[in-house]
Amino acid sequence: MTDNSLRLDHVVLWVADPAAATGFYERVVGLEPVRLTEYTAGEAPFPSVRVNSETILDLMPRAAAERVASLTGTADSAGHPVNHVCLSLPETDFDALRTRLQEYAVPVSDLAHDSFGARGPARRSFYFRDPDGNVLEARHYD
Incomplete structure (x- = not known):
């Protein structure tokens, strides 16, 4: 498909410690944190980092894998990198x-x-x- 209206919105990466992972992606990779403050305050289920104006990487805690598998209806697919x-x-x-x-x-x-x-x-x-x-x-x- 080459339709220019199609964009990559996000990719979910499973991580042990989302705040630490956000630090890595910010310091080392150079990506801007999104919702880190809200995550650390318990107001968001996970933080993200911004790849560009249209795309983010969600840094999902592995502990949420079972809940996400249930939500998406894809048993045994969540939590795998x-x-x-x-x-x-x-x-x-x-x-x-x-x-x-x-x-x-x-x-x-x-x-x-x-x-x-x-x-x-x-x-x-x-x-x-x-x-x-x-x-x-x-x-x-x-």
């Missing part, structure tokens, strides 16, 4: 992210070249894990 989420960045932000991850001693994979994605082959990409084991890919296109 996705294979990976890919973040597309401009080249300078890509390089800055890789540097920040290394400064925080977050292991990163070797660089890959020309891996296929939503916009065709990416010039460079690499993988890393958040503290909960979720795998993220960072890439940039020409």
Whole structure:
């Protein structure tokens, strides 16, 4: 489907400690927290981080997996991490992210070249894990 009205709204990542995960995504990945204050005050069930103006990552506590599975009607599907989420960045932000991850001693994979994605082959990409084991890919296109 190539309809420009279709957008990615959010991805749910299962985490042990949503506040700590939010800190990782803010400090290391550079994403802005959403509803963290409300979460820590007990007013929201989970915090999120903003990828762009249209997309967020929900940082859902693993403890909520059974309730979410019941809510979505998908028994045994909740609480399992996705294979990976890919973040597309401009080249300078890509390089800055890789540097920040290394400064925080977050292991990163070797660089890959020309891996296929939503916009065709990416010039460079690499993988890393958040503290909960979720795998993220960072890439940039020409």
